[in-house]
Amino acid sequence: MTRLCHQQDLAEGQARGFDPAGTGQDQLLLVRHAGHLHAWRNACPHVDGAPLAWRRDAYLSADRRHIVCYAHGARFDPATGHCVAGAALGSALTAVAIEIKNDGEVHLAHPTPQETTP
Template sequence: MRLCHIDDVPDGDSRGFDPHATGRDTLFVVRRGATLHAYANACPHHGTPMAWRRHAYLDATGERIVCFAHGAQFEIDTGRCTLGPCLGEALTPVPLALHDNGEVHLAQETTS
């Protein structure tokens, strides 16, 4: 399933997505250069959505993912919690496939 084009996620920023039309962003993607990291939009502390507003998943420096409900902080490349009530837990990764034409797809689903 096509999620977006890599250019839809600005370098150093994040974007939420609702690939299955649930009415809310169920996953988010963080871009660092040509590398994309995707996670389920649920804090491991209580399963609450991560962003305080749409697409706002990073701290002010862009160096950490932050749960705005609990203040927990997570490493971008691993999803591991480094500060907050879920210390040592991790976000649930979502596998992506980046195609040569820049299209980003959910990796677990086949494309034609």
């Protein structure tokens, strides 16, 4: 199982990207919103595969209320992933399943392709 971080590593209103497959680009992001951790694929649904951040871990709007695609200006609700404004209106981010262990460690709920290769 792939460990991402400890749940205390993300404060309220903070987001952070992760590259569990080691590709050199973050494939997913975690955001703490309203006390809960949410994980999303780092790809704008407006142009599939386009990363959301303009620099490392810059996923949130200045007021920290929305996840923002800086290439297209789309804004997404951090709890639901639904686009609330911009070019991707009517679509949503792709959720990534995570598991928070009893000790607070955050893991991907499904193994990365490297973990399933014999």
